[in-house]
Amino acid sequence: MSEVVNQSCLAGAEDTISFLVCVLHACEEWAGLGQVEDYLSVLEYLLWVFTPLAVVFILPFLIVILLYLSILFLHVYKRKNQLREAYCNNLWDGARKTLATLWDGHGAIWHGYEIHGMEKIPAQGAALIVYYHGAIPIDYYYFLANVIIQKGRTCHSVADHFLFKIPEGVSGAGFKLLLEVFSVMHGPQEECVQALRNGHLLGISPGGVREALFSDETYPLLWGKRRGFAQVAIDSQVTIIPMFTQNLREGFRSLGTLRFFRWLYERFRLPVAPVYGGFPVKFRTFLGDPIPYDPDITANELAEKVKQSVQGLIDKHQQIPGNILRAxxxxxxxxYKDK
Known part of the structure; x- marks a missing residue:
């Protein structure tokens, strides 16, 4: 029947345009496509559904891009100041202050970043900052920037081992330089104690990667039996300052709650759970009351005391469960109205 219609159509085509229209309809029928408009409508619907999903998984990579831009800046800075290195004791001060200003500006614009209790960070002398670890600890980057800008100090940091296992090459060398300039260490207790005894600030998250990947919008502290940070504080006889950032899980979330990614990490120690988000939610970092050194307290007791203090900041400043729209x-x- 369609052949008869097509022959009739072709026979009645009086000009080139009519002929092409007939050919198009014939091709549609031959290929079984039906109406092209229907398929375009389906394609439009798929784009409408999947574009937002793609965006929330792409935005976290912007943070990685910012890190690489920071690395690029450090390399340019290093080349420019090679001749000055032999005459300058603080070669990287200018680079740290420049990057701190850039990251602080990013926090102010994208997250309206605020920090409450900065006066609790000493202008001189050592202190151990213990914080809750988000899916991406961008709040901690903002905190480090504020310490450099407001206190004129560099806060040493403890990072997970996998950052130090990035293969050598362009990216490996870049991250190595970034870690060195901002005094990031992989965390042996002796090295941490030495940094504190030398009068530096030191930031550590007992939850680490496990807390980053497997915590959720209810903000559980996944510290397990980690007590090393408490022993470090006791051995170095320093004050501990708890820290928590409001809405951190609403900015970035992880799919680590899926059983497969949890098994993959526990079995192979591969932190590969996808992170999504990058939403411009409000970030407020709160520094709790300092916990002074007590020679009569054990590491287990001190660790539990610090955990309760961080949990207290969560209970006071975070609505549970977190909500992206509210944030x-x-x-x-x-x-901000204190509760």
């Missing part, structure tokens, strides 16, 4: 709307609150 976005908080960007429009001009002033």
């Amino acid at each position: 976005l709307l908080e960007r429009f609150h001009s002033k």
